[in-house]
Amino acid sequence: MRMLPIAASRTLLTCCALALTAFATAPAFAADAAWPDKPVRFVVPYTPGGATDAVTRLIAQKMTDDTHWLFVVDNRAGGNGNIGIDVVAKSKPDGYTIGMGQTANLAINPTLFPKMPYDALKDVVTVSIVASQPVVLVVRQDAPFHTLAELIAAAKAKPGDIRQALAGTGTLGHMAGEVLAKRAGFKVLNVPYKGAAPAITDLLGGQTDYMFATPQGALQMVKAGKLRALAVTSAKRLPVMPDVPTVAETYKDFQAVDWKAIVAPAGTPPDILKKLNAAADKALAKPATIAQLLAEGSAPVGGSLETAKAYVAAEHAKWGGVVREAGVTPE
Numbered sequence: 282m283r284m285l286p287i288a289a290s291r292t293l294l295t296c297c298a299l300a301l302t303a304f305a306t307a308p309a310f311a312a313d314a315a316w317p318d319k320p321v322r323f324v325v326p327y328t329p330g331g332a333t334d335a336v337t338r339l340i341a342q343k344m345t346d347d348t349h350w351l352f353v354v355d356n357r358a359g360g361n362g363n364i365g366i367d368v369v370a371k372s373k374p375d376g377y378t379i380g381m382g383q384t385a386n387l388a389i390n391p392t393l394f395p396k397m398p399y400d401a402l403k404d405v406v407t408v409s410i411v412a413s414q415p416v417v418l419v420v421r422q423d424a425p426f427h428t429l430a431e432l433i434a435a436a437k438a439k440p441g442d443i444r445q446a447l448a449g450t451g452t453l454g455h456m457a458g459e460v461l462a463k464r465a466g467f468k469v470l471n472v473p474y475k476g477a478a479p480a481i482t483d484l485l486g487g488q489t490d491y492m493f494a495t496p497q498g499a500l501q502m503v504k505a506g507k508l509r510a511l512a513v514t515s516a517k518r519l520p521v522m523p524d525v526p527t528v529a530e531t532y533k534d535f536q537a538v539d540w541k542a543i544v545a546p547a548g549t550p551p552d553i554l555k556k557l558n559a560a561a562d563k564a565l566a567k568p569a570t571i572a573q574l575l576a577e578g579s580a581p582v583g584g585s586l587e588t589a590k591a592y593v594a595a596e597h598a599k600w601g602g603v604v605r606e607a608g609v610t611p612e
Contacts, residue, residue, distance in 0.1 A: 316375075316552075317376060317377065319377065320351040320352065320353045320377075321352050321353070321376070321378070321379060322352075322353050322372075322379070323337060323341050323352045323354050323355065323379055323380065324356075324357055324366075324368050324378065324379070325355065325357070325358075325365060326363070326366055326386060327356070327362060327365070328358045329356050332495065332497060332577070333381055333383060334356065336381070336411060336579070337541075338354060339574075340543075340564055340565070341354060344563075346564075347564065348560050360398075361385055361386065361390055361394075361451060361611075362385045362386035362390065363390055363394070363397065363398060363399075364398075365380055365386075366382050366386045366399060366401075366405065367398040367399050368380070369405055369544055369546055370398075370400075370547070371404075374547065374548035374549040375550075376545070376550065376553035378545070379408065379543055379544065379545045379557065380405075380543070380545075381541055381543060382407075382541070382543075383541045384539045384596060384600065385451065385452065387407075387542065387593055387596070387597065388593065388597045388599070388600040388601070389451055389456060389600045392604040392605060393451045393604050393610070401597060402593070402594060405544040406544065406545050406546070406554065406586075406590070407542050407586070407589040408542070408544060408545055408554055408557045408558050408561065408589065409542065409543045409557070409558050409561035409562065409565075409582075409584070409586075410540055410541075410542045410582040410583070410584060410588075410593075411540075411542060411561065411583075412580060413515075413540040413579065413580055413582055414495065414515075414539050414540075414577070415514040415519070415536075415537065415539075415578070416453055416493040416494060416496075416514050416537060417493065417494050417499040417500075417510050417514075417578075418493055418512045418513070418514075419484070419491065419494050419502075419510050420490065420509050421484060421487065421507075424490070424491075426491070427511075428511060429511045429526070429528065430531065433465045433467060436462075436469060437466065437467045440467065440468045441468040441469070442470070443469055443470065443490045443491070444469070444470045444471075445469045445470070445471050445472065445490070445491055446472050446474060446480040446483060446484045446489035446492040447471055447473040447474060447492070448474060448480050449473060449474065449475065450473045450609065450610075450612045451604070451609060451611065453493075453537060454493030454494065455493075455609070456537060456600060456607075457514050459603055459609070461528065463606070464532045464535060465532070472488070472489050477495065480492055481508075484508075485507060493514070493537075495539075495578070496513075496522070496577060496579075497577055500521060503522070511525070512525065512527060512528045512530075513525050513526075513527050513528070514528050515536065515538060516529055519578050520575050521575065521578050542593060558585065558586050562583045565581040565583040566583070
C-alpha cells in the first residue's frame, strides 16, 4: 500500500481535526440562530394577580403576538422579590429563562439586606425597562390636610408625631416617604404593615396619618370619597389623576417610581438579548399596551440595552444611598 509523505499526512490530519471541530461546534451556532426553539420561562418574583404579575403577562402576551415565541410565566414569590430574581441569576444563560425585576429587588434590597443571594449589577443583565409607576400620597378624606404643604406644616409643628403607614419596610412607598421627610425637613414615625391592605385599613381608621400607595390601591378609594390624594411621585402628573399635583411641583426633581425591568442571567448571548430587547420595545409601542399601562397609572418606557443598564445602575446607587442615610433595616 502506498504511504503519503509525512507532510501530506500531517496536513490531512489537521484538515480532519478542523472539520471535526467545526462539526462539533455547528449545533451550538445553529441553536443560537434558531432561538427560541422551545418555551421561554418568564419568572415573576411575586404572587399571581399582583401588579408585577399583571404587567409581566401583558408584555409576554404582546411579545408573543408579534414573534410567536412562547413564554411560560413562573411565579416565584418570597424574600421581598429576591427569590425570583435569584432563580434567574442562577439559571443557565441560554435565553430560556428571563425574569421581571423591579426597583425593590434590583435597587433597594441590595442595600437593605445585609446578605443577598445575588449581585443585582453583576449576576443579571437588564434587557428592557418595561414600565414605571409612581406612588400616591394619600390621607383620609376627613383629614385636616388638603395639600402637601398643609401636611408638611403639620409634620413640622409636631416633630415625630405624624405617622406614615408603610405597606412594608423597604418598599418604594417607604423610601419615597424617607426622601420627602428629608427634603421637607420634618421627622416622621413610620408604622410598617404586612401589605398595603392592612396599611390602608388603619389609615382609614385614623391609626396613621398618611401613606404612599400605588395608583391601583388609591384610585378607586379616592373616587369613592374615602381617601384624598395630595401628590404623586412621578415627574409629570398621571393621566388617570390629572388634578393631583406632583411632589416635584413643590420640591424640584423629586421622583420616586417603581419600575419593572426584564432581566436575564449574566452571560446570556448578546444576539439573544438584542432579540428580546427589540421584541419588548415593539410590544411597548402598541397602542393597546400603552392604553392598559396608562389606565393603571403606569407609563411605558423601553429603550436600548445600554440605556436599561445605565438606568438600573443609577437607581441602584440612588436608593442604596437613601437606605443607608435613613438607617433602614429589614423587619
